[in-house]
Amino acid sequence: MAGLSDDLALSDPAVAALRGALPEVAERTVRAIIADVPSYAGALTGPMGSTIQQAVQLALGGFVSLVSRGGGTEARTPTAGAVRGAYDLGRGEARSGRSMEALLAAYRIGARVSWRELSRTAVEHGVDAATLAEFAELVFAFIDELSASSAAGHSDELAASGRVRRRHLERIAHLLLEGAPADAVHAAVEAVEWTPPTTLAAVVVPSEQTRAVLAVVDPASLAPADELPMLRDGERTLLLVPDASAAALREALARRDAAIGPAVPWLEARSSVDRVARALDLHPELDGVLDTDDLLAELVVHADPAALAALRERALAPLDGQRADTRARLEETLRAWLLHQGRREDVAAALFVHPQTVRYRMGRVRELWGDALADPDVVRDLVVALA
Incomplete structure (x- = not known):
């Protein structure tokens, strides 16, 4: 908030009036957010509504405390507690499923309504035009810093939850590959709230083609992190593709290098992986699409x-x-x-x-x-x- 003058001064009665108006300002701010941002519709009816209203009131209270202090611009920045609170709010909104766009829209609306209500109170208590302009700049700079902190919290939470989810999904894939009991696999599924597909098909592709392949198959495909000999120390990637027939995979991967296993009941995914592994033992180099359905007789003959x-x-x-x-x-x-x-x-x-x-x-x-x-x-x- 550099650039603000050091002599912004509000009278004690004005500060007291601003403090007294905080509950009503917070309520109006929250109502405006709920009315104008669809993601927040109905939020006032549950615990989240009370939480948001309290957060807004605390933020506004912190702002009033800030403008009532003397000193330079360094003294007129949000406190560490306010910044941390905004960061935690951003993380909580990410966990609630609301987008970054919804969160920033809430801040924009909150800044507008808060300024309208607070400036009205300030004018009623004799704040002059010059001081009011300085007051406005401070309001919006304060909100900008809090919104930036909330955005950082939102982004960090999404990144963290994404990593956690990926680890859970890798755990499911690992259990499938090691042939774990069904109850152990189901427990891992419940932990991540993942809906199992009907079938899974093993597909091995060169690692440099993984991103392109995921663009043409189900992006929810599992990518086990297990080290398997057929993956050649990371040169290849194993995907477990949900609910895709061999014909559909052949069509999707027609211009790629890939080995395709059969679609099997998802708990039996290891059998599809094993068939691909045996096929690659017989045909070590990936050159075009290698469909194990075309190699059944050869696989049987060379099984032992x-x-x-x-x-x-x-x-x-x-x-x-x-x-x-x-x-x-x-x-x-x-x-x-x-x-x-x-x-x-x-x-x-x-x-x-x-x-x-x-x-x-x-x-x-x-x-x-x-x-x-x-x-x-x-x-x-x-x-x-x-x-």
């Missing part, structure tokens, strides 16, 4: 690497002893023959060889396997071993 290796060793034993290049050609031909159900022309087209080449190679395969190729169990094992 040791068992698959044992099956391959047993099923392909007749090829033992063949030269490496010969073995590779016979495996390739047998695989195509099984997939195309023995149709020689289709096998030849798939391998880009002449049908006679297929006939020759399959003749060699039959020599090695003999009648076993007619056994359904052998054929099943070969299909899996060569998948």
Whole structure:
């Protein structure tokens, strides 16, 4: 409030009159705020109305005390208690769900009404025009400092509550990933007043694309802070996207790099994460959209690497002893023959060889396997071993 003169003086009767008018001024101020700021509609009917009215009266009382003091401009600034009270008011308004715009609008209206009421009382008690102008400047400078403190409190509360909420949501995601009991997850949900979705789908994206991805999927997606191998030390981000089908995610992420898991009941989110992790084990690099629904057979076949290796060793034993290049050609031909159900022309087209080449190679395969190729169990094992 620098720039004000040091000789603003109000008579004792004027100060006394101002003090006596404070309850009525506070009530009129609060009524004007409630009438003109929709966010405060109905506030007078509950405890908040009494709290706001008391806060206004205390602030105005502090102002009257300020103008009744002598001294320089340093003595004419809101006291630490008034500033702290304004800060706490801002935090309380944020917790009540009212916006910064509503709070500042309340201050503007409060300043106007307070000035109108206080200046009327001052004039009635002989305050001259020059003193009244100085008085006006002091009123609005005082209100500006208090509103700035309230705005800071409002902003700090939103930031703090946002951090707390994010920590709670990360806690929920962590419990889901560790497979915690349902009652523990529900308790965490109640603590943050979060409405669980019907399903969650795991989506892994490069970390630099996270913000862009959140713009096209539900921004309420959970982002677990857990360190998972597939996230490559922060290079990738895991999102648990609520109520989105694989088809919807494919469409939304069509121009992104992402691995998409199935949408599963939200308490079973770990199963979607596990499927994405297995898919990335098989296809480590993210290049476009990797939908695990397209990899079901591959995921099943490779679910137990040791068992698959044992099956391959047993099923392909007749090829033992063949030269490496010969073995590779016979495996390739047998695989195509099984997939195309023995149709020689289709096998030849798939391998880009002449049908006679297929006939020759399959003749060699039959020599090695003999009648076993007619056994359904052998054929099943070969299909899996060569998948």
